[in-house]
Amino acid sequence: MILIGQYDSPFVRRVAIAMSFYGITFEHRPWSVFRDTAKLAPFNPLTRVPTLVLDSGETVIESAYILDYLDELAGAENALIPAAGAARREALKVCALACGLGDKAVSLVYERLLHKEKSEVWMSRCATQMDAVLDALETDRAQRDGAFWFGDKIGHADIAVACALQFAREAHPSVFTAPRWPALIAYADKFEELPEFKSFVQVFSPPPENS
Incomplete structure (x- = not known):
């Protein structure tokens, strides 16, 4: 997986920290939404971070939805939030x-x-x-x-x-x-x-x- 965005963003950082607790390794691309717009746009037309690129090439955007996906990977018993x-x-x-x-x-x-x-x-x-x-x-x-x-x-x-x-x-x-x-x-x-x-x-x- 590839996590796009800089860690001075509280939204990028919360995803990275959650991935660490889940034991999920990832490649980090510290792209800026201003300086690296051309690089970011093919992965997220909103040119916003965080953007998570899966090994399949699929992209998941917005921190809440990225974490929802990661919770699914971790399973209900290991998720960092109650299931229901x-x-x-x-x-x-x-x-x-x-x-x-x-x-x-x-x-x-x-x-x-x-x-x-x-x-x-x-x-x-x-x-x-x-x-x-x-x-x-x-x-x-x-x-x-x-x-x-x-x-x-x-x-x-x-x-x-x-x-x-x-x-x-x-x-x-x-x-x-x-x-x-x-x-x-x-x-x-x-x-x-x-x-x-x-x-x-x-x-x-x-x-x-x-x-």
Whole structure:
């Protein structure tokens, strides 16, 4: 398999980390959606990452669908998410919140990087949405005692939250106020020390605020 995308993307990174926990080996092509558009387009007409190219040549796109495919390969007993029912819905909700956080953090980067005239309304909306998600996750996490969000082993929810949080902190240091979310920060920092997380790191360098 070939995983396309750079590890400074929280979406590419969550796929790579999940593949590591599943013991699935892959070739990595760290293509940029901007600099390597021509290379990426034949595999994904949206020119988005992550894109997973299977050994058959088939491509799977979008992190949620890639992970769904990987869960199928791993089998229900080994999957990093419950197979059905309320437990699955709860895990998917946390994943959705984390991915929404990552999406809004990426949107803020694009606004600052690509637009000479910034939309203060849009930037404020994204920042407000990020804060609201972080508040919700902080409240949820503070009520839990276990090392993992659900159950006694790491799951997609843990990986998604940790990856999104790391990206938000790196991409928006002026927006992200760490003391506001102590339980969430302490929780995510523990995962960043795991070898599966350390193996897939690319520090994000945010563009200047006024570029």
